[in-house]
Amino acid sequence: MRAPSNRKVVVLGYGAASALGNTFASTWEKAVAGKAGFRRLTRCTVETRSQVVGEIPDWNPSALPYVSRKDASLWNADFVHLTMEICRQALEDAGLVIDNQTGPRTACLVGSALNGSDAYRIAMDHYTRLGPTKVSPYLLPNLCANLPASKAGMLLGFTGPIFSPQGACASGNHAIGIGARMIRDGDCDFALAGGVDTCLIPEIILGFANMLATINVGPKDRSFDDPTQASRPFSIDRKGFVLAEGAGVLVLAAEEAARAHGLLPRAEIAGIGWNSDAYHFTRPNEQTVTQAMRAAIDDAEIRPQDIGAVNAHGTSTPTGDTTEAHCLRTVFGRHVQGIPISANKSQVGHSLGASAAIEAALGIEAMRQGLVLPTVNHLPDPALADLDVVPNQSRRHRHEFFLSNSFGFGGTNCCIVFRGL
Known part of the structure; x- marks a missing residue:
């Protein structure tokens, strides 16, 4: 080949x-x-x-x-x-x-x-x-x-x-x-x-x-x-x-x-990280989810602190959201408190195989417009108080890179870093 x-x-x-x-x-x-x-x-x-x-x-x-x-x-x-x-x-x-x-x-x-x-x-x-x-x-x-x-x-x-x-x-x-x-x-x-x-x-x-x-x-x-x-x-x-x-x-x-062809790009696919859990058919594996996020950032050849926003998988399940939060803390360390984390499923629900693509489009457009989209219906959880989940309203926020997370039944993980152009 x-x-x-x-x-x-x-x-x-x-x-x-x-x-x-x-x-x-x-x-x-x-x-x-x-x-x-x-x-x-x-x-x-x-x-x-x-x-x-x-x-x-x-x-x-x-x-x-x-x-x-x-x-x-x-x-x-x-x-x-x-x-x-x-x-x-x-x-x-x-x-x-x-x-x-x-x-x-x-x-x-x-x-x-x-x-x-x-x-x-x-x-x-x-x-x-x-x-x-x-x-x-x-x-x-x-x-x-x-x-x-x-x-x-x-x-x-x-x-x-x-x-x-x-x-x-x-x-x-x-x-x-x-x-x-x-x-x-x-x-x-x-x-x-x-x-x-x-x-x-x-x-x-x-x-x-x-x-x-x-x-x-x-x-x-x-x-x-x-x-x-x-x-x-x-x-x-x-x-x-x-x-x-x-x-x-x-x-x-x-x-x-x-x-x-005279076409203007809106974003770049900067990095991809994908793996599987080998753990449970529905419950996520914190170790491999963390590895997928890190792999996407490494593939983009940037540092975790270069990520300006996160489009979370954010399903609204007690275990799923808690696990994703733990993984974000592990990946970003002390920087996690300064990274806006949007959960689009608060607005469009979970459309299964379609969700990641809808969220990618929303995340790219938000980056182009200098915004982060909200996580609506939010009531603070003291256990997640260190996370900025952009509660209830969109916010002005300029950023060059965002990480989009997606996880599925069977322990399938795919995270993508998008770069604004």
Whole structure:
């Protein structure tokens, strides 16, 4: 194999859909304003106290101009059309035109934690009610993890490598990391990289609720009358994450390819750190999480004190937030008190494989605007009093580097350092 090209990798633009909005622009506007996008479940009916979720507002794939009535029926895994639309938005935001020159040099890597579970549910309903011949012949394509990227390619015209990095809730960061490595080594010039999950179906909601991962909203909880208060990372009364649907895609490029096409970069992928816990299928391993953060900083060839902000994994679970806080203290030492730590899941919830990509886009835009986004719904926890979690309101803050953390079931960790340009 030829030697790697060792090219600098930059971010040209992004697209996102979250509980705050069905575009990145609407998500960003509400994030800066300190809003949270949670409401009681409307996608389906399920008996559980974990009824507060993050639904993408005004999301109707059937209304997209390129989705026919037949397409909407055959492609009934929602992550397919959602990926197509967010990839389209991301390319438009970046200004990258897919043509005979750029198309073959553009990859698409979109990770997902749960893939087309909604399509499988529909197929099982048809099977039990209507019989075996009513299982859709499109079921298996709807379940394939790479199909959303494939369909995006059919819509948009790129023909570079497509696949779906599977890193559970760290999938979005894995996609960004792998896409950056492919560009660095010369396998492609551009990459659409991110994550997607459309997970609001009864079995998934109940699975998380029964393992006590999502918040149980009882009458005495402060989110009972105000669902927007359900996700509260690093707060003293945190007690589980808010399950959300969403998608996020970054457009990555080799610096010289961006320059050749007259495209302006917004950030650089400066460092990547990834590993696994070999510890427990849900509980994080403090030692390996710390190593992943340090590896990203080392890969960026900077010092921990050069990190100007942290985009925390911050799920709003008691154990997860405490462990991440311990790891941040270990990595940054006495400097941790001066580093703003934002937890975007307080506003958009936990969209599983999509979360890291949405958070990366928000973090990059915040860095460009000289801001740090808030951790909303915050009530101080004395045990975490040394951390500046940017409580409740955005803040002016100039910084050149930020660290974005992402961890997933199975003990998968991926941390990325972004540099502002």
